[in-house]
Amino acid sequence: MKHPAGFLARYGASPLHLLLVLCSFALALYAGIRLLKGDLLGVAIWFVGAALLHDLVLLPLYTLTDRAAQALTGGRPGGADDNRAHRVPPVNYLRVPAFLSLLLLAVWYPLILRRVPGYRPATALDPDRFLGHWLLLTAGFFALSAACLLAATARGRRKAERGRHAAKP
Amino acid sequence: MFVTGLLSYAAYNPDLAAVNDQTPDKGWLGFYLFSWPTSPSWLYRLTQGIHVTLGIVLIPVLLAKLWSVIPKLFSWPPVRSPAHALERLSLLLLVGGALFEVVTGVLNIQLHYIFPGSFYTLHYYGAWVFIGAFAVHVVLRIPRVARALRSRRLRTVLCTDTAGTVPEPLDDTGLVSPRPAPATVSRRGALAMVGAGCLALFAVTAGQSIGGWWRRTALLAPHGQEPGTGPNGFQINKTAADVGIRPADIGPDWRLTVRGPGRETVLTLDQLRRLPQTTAALPIACVEGWSTTDQDWTGVRLTDLAALVGIDGSPPDVFVESVQRGGSFGSTVLRDNQVRDARSLLALRVNGADLSPDHGHPARIIVPANPGVHNTKWVTRLTFGATG
Structure with missing residues (x-):
């Protein structure tokens, strides 16, 4: 079986890999010609731009925001004042509600930020309700997270006190 | 997906x-x-x-x-x-x-x-x-x-x-x-x-x-609220004003033309109302994902309209035209299996009231399981046996 081994070395994968990839490219080209028929540049920019915008802008942006949040909240438990009172790293009490709130905004931003002038004329529905709903949901997420943090802190304190009593009989 | x-x-x-x-x-x-x-x-x-x-x-x-x-x-x-x-x-x-x-x-x-x-x-x-x-x-x-x-x-x-x-x-x-x-x-x-x-x-x-009571839980979805109350208070895809329907288009001068092979008949709204009326409970479902629970539509069966132009038995496809100007869905063709369903209507009323202008007054198509935009509103001509 010298031939396949040579192919492997030159191509970098099995012949099956090559066949499958070429098959998918042919299908993509068949559909792609039709996709690009109208506004070639516009569609190409949207298609490739969606990937680039996500990978090179959105993802770094939320990663940096998350790093900032970690720095702000002291990151991981284990510091001098912490004593494992918080089994959940404090950053998560900020991270989870912020993630939920921003996720909803990212999906529904055209309606929340009133970017759709045609909404009321087409549907006869009120376009002003979305921002209020999103803000209240956001308030709810942070309130719920605050309640969880309070509960965890109280639990941690009780445990620490019990630990002290046990240590000093 | x-x-x-x-x-x-x-x-x-x-x-x-x-x-x-x-x-x-x-x-x-x-x-x-x-x-x-x-x-x-x-x-x-x-x-x-x-x-x-x-x-x-x-x-x-x-x-x-x-x-x-x-x-x-x-x-x-x-x-x-x-x-x-x-x-x-x-x-x-x-x-x-x-x-x-x-x-x-x-x-x-x-x-x-x-x-x-x-x-x-x-x-x-x-x-x-x-x-x-x-x-x-x-x-x-x-x-x-x-x-x-x-x-x-x-x-x-x-x-x-x-x-x-x-x-x-x-x-x-x-x-x-x-x-x-x-x-x-x-x-x-x-x-x-x-x-x-x-x-x-x-x-x-x-x-x-899901619709019904659950609609109010869709706090951020485009169709998470009802546009009004009463018989016509359910979801609208495009209002009459939005697609350029003028009051004169759907007023007393409105007529329905029904065509078949070699025959044609023109009906006023009153004449349509005097034809046998059928009621069917059917939902409206949009390509945008929203839908409603069943509404009670009342109107004339498409098979009965086909019979008016001499098509008895098995009516063919029908080309439906609206008075609406512009927009992608001013006309559509329904397949013969859709025409023949006994619940397929040219509806004049919904939930016991006349259709409102936004729901297609004087007459609209309603066909079971049909995408919303193919339930043509403000219908003015039906051509049986034609595909455009």
Whole structure:
């Protein structure tokens, strides 16, 4: 079986890999010609731009925001004042509600930020309700997270006190 | 997602007539098309509700997936072999395609038409570009997925908190950090966060497809509120004013023309009302994913209208024309199986009242399981046996 081994070395994968990839490219080209028929540049920019915008802008942006949040909240438990009172790293009490709130905004931003002038004329529905709903949901997420943090802190304190009593009989 | 999308395209009966086909250049991509059935009447409500709601609910999964593999984007050297080069190109189609489909879909249901072209063209052909790359990716990665799943037990992952979370051992996938920072979230925590995102999106969206009492729970979805109260107080896709209907178009001078082979008859609204009336409980379901529970429509059966122009027994397809000016769906062709269903009506009334102008007064089509835009409103001409 010298031939396949040579192919492997030159191509970098099995012949099956090559066949499958070429098959998918042919299908993509068949559909792609039709996709690009109208506004070639516009569609190409949207298609490739969606990937680039996500990978090179959105993802770094939320990663940096998350790093900032970690720095702000002291990151991981284990510091001098912490004593494992918080089994959940404090950053998560900020991270989870912020993630939920921003996720909803990212999906529904055209309606929340009133970017759709045609909404009321087409549907006869009120376009002003979305921002209020999103803000209240956001308030709810942070309130719920605050309640969880309070509960965890109280639990941690009780445990620490019990630990002290046990240590000093 | 792909299957429900293909079903939605089939539901328009695009192979029947040019006016039904939003992507006439489809070529072989329409190989699977079939006659869209009329039963159950909630079929399109179900398939399209799933398509749109599931598409939104899966967004956090897509984002988490892309987040988990981002180190691969910056792998060095950027191209190791011809196979690697081809695979990276394929991944551009995969990632670009997935995001393109999500973005065009999410914008379209919010009526935010900023994408470069017709939604139907972009979303349909975009899906085909995506699915090839997706299938190849799944086939090529199945062994690795199986290895990864075998390497750990779900129970162990679910029982490990942040303090106990340790990094993956360094391997050749290029996904493990060589100098990992201490974990700030456990694996189960990361899974729970994605799940919470899915759940949040589901909670503020699904109500617009379920309808009834649940509609009010769709706090951020475009059709999470009712436009009014009373018999006509249910969802509207496009109002009369929005598609340029003038009062004179649907006033006392309005006439319905019914044509058959070699025959034609013109009816006033009063004459239509004197024909035998039938009531059918049918939903309205939109390609945008929202739908309503059953409404009680009353009007003249399409088969009875066909009989007026001498077509008895098995009526053929019918070309339906509206008085509306412009817009993509001013006319449509219904297939013979749709015409022959006893619940297919030219409706004059809904829930016991005359149709409101926004719901198609004086007369509109209502066919079970038909996409909303093919239930033509403000109908002025029916031509049996014609396809445009």
